[in-house]
Amino acid sequence: MLPAPAWRGVQPCFDLFPLLICSILLVGLRVFILGGGLAGLAAGCRLADRGDYEPILIERRPYLGGRASSFLHKGLGEKVDLGQHVFLRCCSAYISFLKEIGAWEMVALQSRLSLKICGQDGRVGRLAGSLLPGPLYLFPSLLRLPLLSPRERLLLLPALVRALTSSRRRDRVEGSFREWLERHGQGGTVERFWDFLILSTLNDHPERVSAAMGLMVLQEAFLNHHGADLGYPRVGLSRIAAKAGDYILKRGGEIILGRGVERLDLLGSRVRSVRLSDGRVLHGEGFIAALPPEGLLRILPEEWRLHPFFSCVERIAWNPIVNLYLWLDRPVLEEDLLAFFDSPVQWVFNRSKILGHAGPGQELCLSLSGARGLIPLPPERLFQIVLEELERLLPEVRKARVEKHLVVKQPRATISLLPGMEAHRPPSMTPIKNLFLAGDWTATGWPSTMEGAVRSGLEAARNLISALKGRPGEG
Numbered sequence: 001m002l003p004a005p006a007w008r009g010v011q012p013c014f015d016l017f018p019l020l021i022c023s024i025l026l027v028g029l030r031v032f033i034l035g036g037g038l039a040g041l042a043a044g045c046r047l048a049d050r051g052d053y054e055p056i057l058i059e060r061r062p063y064l065g066g067r068a069s070s071f072l073h074k075g076l077g078e079k080v081d082l083g084q085h086v087f088l089r090c091c092s093a094y095i096s097f098l099k100e101i102g103a104w105e106m107v108a109l110q111s112r113l114s115l116k117i118c119g120q121d122g123r124v125g126r127l128a129g130s131l132l133p134g135p136l137y138l139f140p141s142l143l144r145l146p147l148l149s150p151r152e153r154l155l156l157l158p159a160l161v162r163a164l165t166s167s168r169r170r171d172r173v174e175g176s177f178r179e180w181l182e183r184h185g186q187g188g189t190v191e192r193f194w195d196f197l198i199l200s201t202l203n204d205h206p207e208r209v210s211a212a213m214g215l216m217v218l219q220e221a222f223l224n225h226h227g228a229d230l231g232y233p234r235v236g237l238s239r240i241a242a243k244a245g246d247y248i249l250k251r252g253g254e255i256i257l258g259r260g261v262e263r264l265d266l267l268g269s270r271v272r273s274v275r276l277s278d279g280r281v282l283h284g285e286g287f288i289a290a291l292p293p294e295g296l297l298r299i300l301p302e303e304w305r306l307h308p309f310f311s312c313v314e315r316i317a318w319n320p321i322v323n324l325y326l327w328l329d330r331p332v333l334e335e336d337l338l339a340f341f342d343s344p345v346q347w348v349f350n351r352s353k354i355l356g357h358a359g360p361g362q363e364l365c366l367s368l369s370g371a372r373g374l375i376p377l378p379p380e381r382l383f384q385i386v387l388e389e390l391e392r393l394l395p396e397v398r399k400a401r402v403e404k405h406l407v408v409k410q411p412r413a414t415i416s417l418l419p420g421m422e423a424h425r426p427p428s429m430t431p432i433k434n435l436f437l438a439g440d441w442t443a444t445g446w447p448s449t450m451e452g453a454v455r456s457g458l459e460a461a462r463n464l465i466s467a468l469k470g471r472p473g474e475g
């Protein structure tokens with residue numbers, strides 16, 4: 001006799017609740033992460049790690065990484081990043097994230113800061129870390145920096161000491177970083193140094209950056225030993241994002257690409273489901289919105305969009321970055337990267353060397369931060385202006401032929417850090433009980449960077465986990 005199928009004796013069960021609990025115990029709590037930039041990826045990796053969650057990440061574009069990604073320019077047949085990215089050793093969350101997802105080999109991090117800086121007048125200096133501890137390790141090279149006069153160098157030091165020992169609490173330090181500098185005797189020609197430092201790290205000029213953020217950057221870079229060592233990817237940025245995607249998939253998560261979230265459906269003050277651009281409605285227990293601010297507002301029901309917690313994010317403003325990619329017929333640069341003083345071009349990256357591309361020619365990427373005035377220009381005009389500037393800075397370029405070029409304008413590269421802007425950056429916890437926010441624009445305490453994005457994703461995952469404690473499947 002054939003054995004009876006195991007299900008034969010099972011009575012029809014109309015109460016599905018026990019079944020729901022069983023399935024949750026078996027596959028984990030279904031949680032959604034909306035947006036596949038670094039913030040969403042960091043949240044997804046953290047939730048996938050746990051094993052008792054089933055994270056489902058939804059990204060509108062057909063690839064991951066958001067602003068930290070690459071794209072193929074079909075006309076040129078070249079894959080380039082949306083913008084060249086760098087990080088510092090003090091970006092501890094981003095560094096741990098790279099190590100965790102197995103992408104550490106995809107970046108380079110200097111063992112000791114060494115940055116060649118060229119001035120307009122042909123003078124060249126090097127900002128370099130020394131063996132001195134913590135706050136002092138950059139002082140010897142600052143005291144020797146030939147781009148500044150001996151008087152300017154001496155002028156810098158008391159302000160630096162003051163910056164490193166100041167409280168950066170908003171109630172103690174008000175106004176712009178420029179005002180703070182003026183209060184500490186940093187006017188005149190020494191302004192050039194601060195402009196270079198703040199534009200390179202915060203993507204804006206000291207008069208458009210809050211004093212608290214200016215101090216924050218200095219303290220993170222100087223107070224952490226070797227905090228200013230420079231790091232940069234050795235692969236296209238999308239490969240790092242894809243590695244994070246693999247990490248999620250290997251741990252039982254799911255990734256939906258090329259479908260945007262159109263709407264959140266709520267019951268009372270809980271999200272029940274997300275509606276996708278292909279019409280699907282997906283139900284879950286917890287939701288992390290790692291979207292840009294306007295993307296978040298678009299998917300909220302109107303009554304929540306008008307809630308003061310959410311409506312204030314409309315005030316968040318953005319700063320642009322322009323990148324110019326050049327393919328030259330010969331090498332003009334030996335270093336991995338070079339910085340410029342007193343120039344609209346802050347950095348030039350030797351992409352051929354960094355990415356290990358062999359060839360007789362050389363690929364360069366020029367980065368122009370806070371480039372508000374350049375954004376409206378037609379790409380060809382912009383190319384001419386920036387090329388002329390590069391030829392002045394690196395006369396070797398005049399001998400080379402530009403075989404191809406590409407201007408990549410990002411009008412919304414990073415958020416503005418104007419005084420008062422911090423008040424509009426919302427925390428991760430929202431008045432909607434199972435909705436958490438992530439993104440470099442949320443209240444991370446960091447500027448709008450990869451570090452800020454990763455921190456926000458981890459914080460949102462932490463908040464979601466503790467909010468779902470006590471619900472089915474959570475111990």
Ligand SMILES: Cc1cc2nc3c(=O)[nH]c(=O)nc-3n(C[C@H](O)[C@H](O)[C@H](O)COP(=O)(O)OP(=O)(O)OC[C@H]3O[C@@H](n4cnc5c(N)ncnc54)[C@H](O)[C@@H]3O)c2cc1C
Pocket residue numbers: 034035036037038039040058059060061064065066067068082083084085086087259260261262290291292295299321322323410412413414438439440441448449450451453
């Ligand atoms: C040119 C440039 C240069 C930069 N340089 C540096 C640098 O040197 N160092 C540094 O630390 N940082 C740099 N940044 C900033 C850094 O890229 C960002 O801080 C970081 O990538 C932000 O990540 P995020 O996840 O918060 O946001 P995003 O990357 O913007 O991710 C949001 C994601 O949500 C998706 N999305 C939007 N709407 C929907 C929807 N309805 N449904 C589903 N998905 C949706 C978007 O497609 C996107 O993928 C630079 C940025 C740019 C543009």
